[in-house]
Amino acid sequence: LAKTTQPISMDSYEGQEVNITCSHNNIATNDYITWYQQFPSQGPRFIIQGYKTKVTNEVASLFIPADRKSSTLSLPRVSLSDTAVYYCLVGPRVRGYQKVTFGTGTKLQVIP
Amino acid sequence: GAVVSQHPSRVICKSGTSVKIECRSLDFQATTMFWYRQFPKQSLMLMATSNEGSKATYEQGVEKDKFLINHASLTLSTLTVTSAHPEDSSFYICSARVRQLGYTFGSGTRLTVV
Numbered sequence: 001l002a003k004t005t006q007p008i009s010m011d012s013y014e015g016q017e018v019n020i021t022c023s024h025n026n027i028a029t030n031d032y033i034t035w036y037q038q039f040p041s042q043g044p045r046f047i048i049q050g051y052k053t054k055v056t057n058e059v060a061s062l063f064i065p066a067d068r069k070s071s072t073l074s075l076p077r078v079s080l081s082d083t084a085v086y087y088c089l090v091g092p093r094v095r096g097y098q099k100v101t102f103g104t105g106t107k108l109q110v111i112p
Numbered sequence: 113g114a115v116v117s118q119h120p121s122r123v124i125c126k127s128g129t130s131v132k133i134e135c136r137s138l139d140f141q142a143t144t145m146f147w148y149r150q151f152p153k154q155s156l157m158l159m160a161t162s163n164e165g166s167k168a169t170y171e172q173g174v175e176k177d178k179f180l181i182n183h184a185s186l187t188l189s190t191l192t193v194t195s196a197h198p199e200d201s202s203f204y205i206c207s208a209r210v211r212q213l214g215y216t217f218g219s220g221t222r223l224t225v226v
Contacts (some may be wrong), residue, residue, distance in 0.1 A: 024171070034214040043118070043205045043217030086188070087155075089214070100207075100215060102156040 022088030114210040118218025135206035141186035142208035150203040
């Protein structure tokens with residue numbers, strides 16, 4: 001399983017764009033990159049998933065360079081409700097199952 | 113779609129008693145579920161992997177006899193914390209793999225042992 005490294009914490013003012021980068025140097029060919037958001041006392045929630053280049057949905061964008069050794073989650077115009085821990089996970093999207101190991105995550109604090 | 117319902121959301125029990133936590137996949141079949149434990153301000157730690165109809169696979173350092181996992185059907189997995197002690201107080205989360213999306217997680221159970 002590819003190990004991931006993220007900044008432990010980040011602060012941002014409301015309305016700003018936030019970019020959280022995750023390093024995954026030993027990502028495998030069939031690995032996908034998935035980001036989750038976790039609020040206190042809640043289970044993680046899926047945000048976005050990608051394999052290469054750029055993926056965008058209604059809440060975030062995911063940028064993945066050609067070598068795929070890192071990825072950046074971009075949250076446009078954050079609000080106070082985006083204060084949470086964000087986890088980057090790397091693993092294959094195959095039949096059956098693959099256990100997932102969580103890294104430390106990045107605690108994002110949005111400041112008014 | 114792909115919702116995992118976890119109950120109870122919080123439970124307080126006396127030391128020495130057992131507590132059962134349930135996770136149900138509501139709109140899909142989960143042949144495999146994962147159980148995590150999360151202490152305050154820490155990341156999720158995988159405890160075990162439960163497979164429908166077979167024995168669970170436990171991570172190193174997790175006591176099988178203390179954390180009993182049952183996955184009797186394709187939609188239900190349970191974690192029973194036996195003879196609970198204060199140090200077992202934690203946030204327990206289940207998850208199931210959902211094809212194409214990755215994983216979906218339950219809402220978690222806050223266990224407090226007094």
